[in-house]
Amino acid sequence: MPVTLLYTVFGTSASNKTAKSVNTVRTVDIFVSRLDPLTTDGELIECINAAKGDLAVAEVKCTRLQSKYEELYSSYHVAVTVISVQFKAATELFSSADMWPLGAFVRRFFKQRHGGGNSD
Numbered sequence: 718m719p720v721t722l723l724y725t726v727f728g729t730s731a732s733n734k735t736a737k738s739v740n741t742v743r744t745v746d747i748f749v750s751r752l753d754p755l756t757t758d759g760e761l762i763e764c765i766n767a768a769k770g771d772l773a774v775a776e777v778k779c780t781r782l783q784s785k786y787e788e789l790y791s792s793y794h795v796a797v798t799v800i801s802v803q804f805k806a807a808t809e810l811f812s813s814a815d816m817w818p819l820g821a822f823v824r825r826f827f828k829q830r831h832g833g834g835n836s837d
Contacts, residue, residue, distance in 0.1 A: 740800050742801060776798040
């Protein structure tokens with residue numbers, strides 16, 4: 718009788734060379750706020766690169782968001798693209814308090830779904 722997997726797994730065998738998988742990527746989306754108003758995209762990219770360790774980061778995109786009080790603080794959507802098998806580790810790392818400057822407000826960034834609202 719065949720064994721049926723009840724959950725998804727990712728293969729980890731380095732010795733099995735019979736079949737090859739493709740590398741897929743996912744994006745870790747982070748909301749960062751309460752940053753100095755003069756914060757730049759480059760500074761946030763440096764933060765990611767300094768903390769990533771051995772994670773394979775394919776791309777980092779920073780989008781400055783409209784802050785309620787722009788003269789007091791800045792807010793960003795930081796999108797970090799990693800290979801899929803490292804998504805969980807990357808999410809945990811980039812959501813950790815130790816990764817960001819003292820006093821920064823950090824949480825997962827969730828994009829709004831299109832077509833979910835009522836139309837007139």
